[in-house]
Amino acid sequence: MAIPTQIDACIITFLEHMEVERNVSKLTLRNYGQYLRRFSAWLKETGVSDVTKINQEIVREYRVYLARVEDAHGKTLAKKTQGYYTIALRSMLKWLIKNDMPVLHPEKIDLPKAESQHMKFLNIEKIEKLLAQPLLSAKTGLRDKAILEVLFSTGLRVSELVSLNRDQIDIKAREFGVIGKGRRPRVVFLSDRAAEWLDRWLVTREDKWRPVFIRFAGKKPELLTDGEEMRLTTRSVQRIVDKYCRKAHLPVKISPHGIRHSFATDLLSNGAGLRDVQEMLGHKNISTTQIYTHVTRPQLKKIHKERHTDI
Secondary structure (H helix, E strand, O other): OOOOOHHHHHHHHHHHHHHHOOOOOHHHHHHHHHHHHHHHHHHHHHOOOOHHHOOHHHHHHHHHHHHHOEOOOOOEOOHHHHHHHHHHHHHHHHHHHHOOOOOOOHHHOOOOOOOOOOOOOOOHHHHHHHHOOOOOOOOOHHHHHHHHHHHHHHOOOHHHHHOOEHHHOEOOOOEEEEEOHHHOEEEEEOOHHHHHHHHHHHHOOOOOOOEOOEOOOOOOOOOOOOOHHHEOOHHHHHHHHHHHHHHOOOOOOOOHHHHHHHHHHHHHHOOOOHHHHHHHHOOOOHHHHHHHHHHHHHHHHHHHHHHOOOO
């Protein structure tokens, strides 16, 4: 059994700070723990045990290691994933400085440049085709129809969707609150159609389980429990969306996040402002919402042509 080092102690205390004082989600806490423990394991192999001895050269060597390390299938870490490891390290160093520890300043560690990715989304015709795929006579059809309609109506992240409980949704008001990324609360809105399908799904439920979206397969608990073990997972919803994309013969493979992109694109195409979309998506910074400039640029060109004086 490996002997804990000073760095291990710092990681434990930092994660406790994240859990108690910053109130981060369990998923974020798990990921940060994974990233930092890997850093600690690498440091042990290089003979470093004192957190104050970490300098830019050590970080550079660690970054090289992250770029080259391969998994069991011979695949290396994506640039985006390497960035997550670096963000976790910077966050811990920032916290250590706040607690008067003489460590490397996080600003001296640059984040890796992310690989440019093509954003996948569907226009309204393709979305309508996707939403029409669930077979309502099937046992899972009504649930899946409600899932797709709610995703497109609200722009929810898949983690936010599967976390929904029945007591937090006000179908009559067509709105409800969610706690999103970074523990930031926001209000999301249901279209009349999404509210109708969600209501149709919920009224068929004979159980009193809390989760809005539940699985059908596997062992079922007693009806008197809260049904937490029946809650759909994010992976299950991803499989559901993928299933109907293939069934609809869509030109691109779309994910639940792709439906979120489609939601934002549809809003902007119909005149919504970036700030409004930022609020509805729960983005902390407007810069994140600006990935949708593929929509706003044609609109700007049209405004320029209509409004600018041609001399």
